[in-house]
Structures are given as C-alpha cells and as structure tokens.
Amino acid sequence: MNKQYIEVKHHSEFEPTEQNAEGEVHDDKGILSFDSARKMVMFRQYHSEGYFTEYALNDSILTPEQLVFETERIENFVPSGRARFTIKILSDNEIGTVFDVGFPEREMACFGTNRLKKRNKKIHRYIPVDFS
Numbered sequence: 795m796n797k798q799y800i801e802v803k804h805h806s807e808f809e810p811t812e813q814n815a816e817g818e819v820h821d822d823k824g825i826l827s828f829d830s831a832r833k834m835v836m837f838r839q840y841h842s843e844g845y846f847t848e849y850a851l852n853d854s855i856l857t858p859e860q861l862v863f864e865t866e867r868i869e870n871f872v873p874s875g876r877a878r879f880t881i882k883i884l885s886d887n888e889i890g891t892v893f894d895v896g897f898p899e900r901e902m903a904c905f906g907t908n909r910l911k912k913r914n915k916k917i918h919r920y921i922p923v924d925f926s
Contacts, residue, residue, distance in 0.1 A: 801825060802825070804820075804822045805820070806906075823839070823840050824837055834851060836851070839879075849877070860880065876896040888909065891908045892906075893907070
C-alpha cells in the first residue's frame with residue numbers, strides 16, 4: 795500500500811469471572827491514515843463484536859509523548875456513545891494504551907489499558923507537523 799497506512803492488530807483474552815463465566819476473546823483490526831483534505835490523522839478500527847469506530851487525532855492535546863484519538867462516529871454501538879483511544883510513549887521501546895468509553899449522559903470511563911514492549915527496536919517518536 796505504498797507506505798501510506800499503518801495497520802494495527804489487537805487480540806485479548808479475558809479469564810472467566812463471576813459476571814462472565816465463559817471469559818471473553820476480543821480481536822480488532824485498525825488502519826491509521828492521513829486525511830490530506832482535512833490535514834488530520836485518522837484511525838479506523840473494526841472489532842470482533844461488530845463495532846466500527848472512526849477516530850480523529852485530537853491535535854489540540856497532542857504531545858511528542860501522547861496521541862489522543864477521539865471518536866467521530868461508531869457503528870453498531872449505543873446511540874450517542876463515544877470512545878477515546880490514547881497512546882502514550884513510555885520509553886524508546888515501550889508504549890501504553892488507554893481505551894475509554896462514554897455512554898449517553900455519563901462521563902468517560904476506562905475500559906482497558908495495555909503496556910506494550912517492542913523487542914530489539916526503538917519506537918519512532920511522533921513529531922507534530924504543521925500541515926497548513
């Protein structure tokens with residue numbers, strides 16, 4: 795795809811609990827791209843539960859250590875629901891992610907966090923660029 799996109803794949807397995815005796819498996823796939831007309835980084839994500847989420851990078855709170863993506867739309871979810879996906883660079887070989895969900899008339903709440911370590915390579919730091 796001519797290095798125009800970044801593919802994201804995620805797999806989680808959750809152990810059984812009192813509330814969910816069978817446990818849970820979650821998979822999602824996503825694509826990061828740059829919308830040149832809007833001059834904005836976009837993240838489109840497909841979930842095994844049937845949700846489709848389209849996020850835009852919130853550049854007003856962007857830092858070299860943190861990227862925050864906020865939903866523009868969600869398909870097959872609660873009407874007026876929203877989500878936020880945050881990527882934090884913790885070191886040259888480790889990132890953290892936070893996934894927050896907001897239901898109608900409620901504050902955002904954390905639905906999951908991850909710490910990911912890269913083996914034998916450094917993470918390339920995102921440097922904000924003025925596209926205007």
